[in-house]
Amino acid sequence: MRLVVDLNKCQGYAQCAFLAPDVFAMHGEETLVYSPRAQEEQRERLARAVAACPVQAITADGLDGPSGPAGEAAREAADGR
Ligand code: SF4
Helix, strand or coil: CEEEECCCCCCCCCHHHHHCCCCEEEECCCEEEECCECCHHHHHHHHHHHHHCCCCCEEECCCCCCCCHHHHHHHHHHHCC
């Protein structure tokens, strides 16, 4: 899966780095570094990170829409389940 983070939107809140540490990492206090390609095994974690980003800075190809399994994971993450 390919992903892009809009670094103009990103505020360095680091939710994504907590939820998908194999994809996102903080470099210093505010700078996000990430892998633009995520492994298939990262799908659920990536969906949670996308849902959790407070400024919707993460866009990922290949995640299902809101009604699919990844959407369910994203809703659960948003609900705190
Ligand atoms: S959760 Fe969003 S704002 Fe926070 S570091 Fe990740 S991309 Fe940036």
